[in-house]
Amino acid sequence: MPRKLSPKFSVKKAHAMQQRLSKKLILEDTLPETVEFVAGVDIAYLEGTSVGAVAVLELASLSQVESQVAHVQTRFPYIPTLLSFREIPPAYSSIRRLSIEPDVLLVDGQGYAHPHGLGFASHLGLLLDKPTIGVAKSLLCGRIEQVGECGWAPLNYKGEVIGAEVVTKSGTKPVYVSVGHKVSLERAIKIVMECRGKYRIPEPVRRAHMLANEEKRRLNRSFSQ
């Protein structure tokens, strides 16, 4: 069962840590001209277990070239603004199993678009020292003040652009893209656009979501039989 926080844990100190780590983020593009492999990361839950999944796709064809899953005990509850503390363990466990090293990872959640500048995607990027991009299905903070023109619109928060609202499929709710680490917002948006498939969720993240759920069902039946 998802245990409670240790009595020693302090939300205030966690937020202070996030603000400190956020300053280490590299918000400029460090990616090569041509990106070859893009990974998608997502987590699923069952009972007291967290299932991490990662799918690596060739950007040019959006075809999957590798996938890994890992399950660990859930040790942290879901607390808005502290999602990375809950999801990094399973995510990291699955990613370390990869044989192919992706150029960039698309993570299900916010990156810099976070009250303290360190969403799950950014925290994971710092830990891996790899380029990451946050792709969230809804907002944690900030607001869209302008009308989207070329399929996207800036996301503002306290007088700063922290991300963008991106229409990945016409007629559906947009997704929220923000820099995770080692990439610019412009490049992040470009990469997310290139990862568009037939559905709203960018293909790498959608594949990771499917993998996590497959593994979850697998664990469920082997537990009930």
Place this chain on the structure above:
DNA sequence: GCGACAG
């Protein structure tokens, strides 16, 4: 004090 609040 009140409402909001990624997954």
Place this chain on the structure above:
DNA sequence: ATCTTGTCGC
């Protein structure tokens, strides 16, 4: 996120 079948709408 998760519990879950059918169903409303383009």
